[in-house]
């Protein structure tokens with residue numbers, strides 16, 4: 822299962838947006854959907870770390886496995902010309918500072934890899950320690966590259 826997810830994410834991450842999406846609208850919906858799913862699965866892990874959701878080691882590991890695959894998906898959907906075509910919150914800096922955007926995505930993926938290892942250890946303290954850096958990495962990119970409001 823893990824290997825299959827890894828293969829699928831490597832494939833998804835390496836496909837150029839132009840080949841993957843016919844219209845800008847499709848790319849926008851795709852990346853927003855992936856982010857929404859990331860929020861749902863990270864939210865469950867954060868909830869357990871913060872005691873809002875009862876800790877369940879298997880559920881934590883399963884959520885982390887899914888999250889680990891999801892975090893590679895949005896970044897193939899930021900091709901040129903996808904700043905419009907459907908309501909979106911992208912800032913132009915995604916393209917004018919592409920290296921900075923890539924650094925933010927790399928940092929988040931690295932933090933999620935650590936969270937995945939922590940979740941698989943079955944240790945709640947390890948999970949607690951690994952959740953914060955992931956949340957910070959999401960917020961850091963949103964602060965720099967995501968607008969408050971959707972475009973029309």
Ligand code: HEC
Pocket residue numbers: 849852853854856857859860861863908909910911912922923925926929955958959960962963966967
């Ligand atoms: C490298 C930058 C980056 C990182 C890292 C990042 N995001 Fe995002 N996120 C964005 C951008 C840009 C958008 C706006 C996309 C759009 O509107 O087209 C977004 C949108 C979202 C949305 C709203 C989706 C919608 O339907 O409009 C959620 C939820 C979200 N992110 C969750 C997360 C979570 C959770 C993490 C961390 C696990 C994360 N993001 C990490 C850049 C990032």
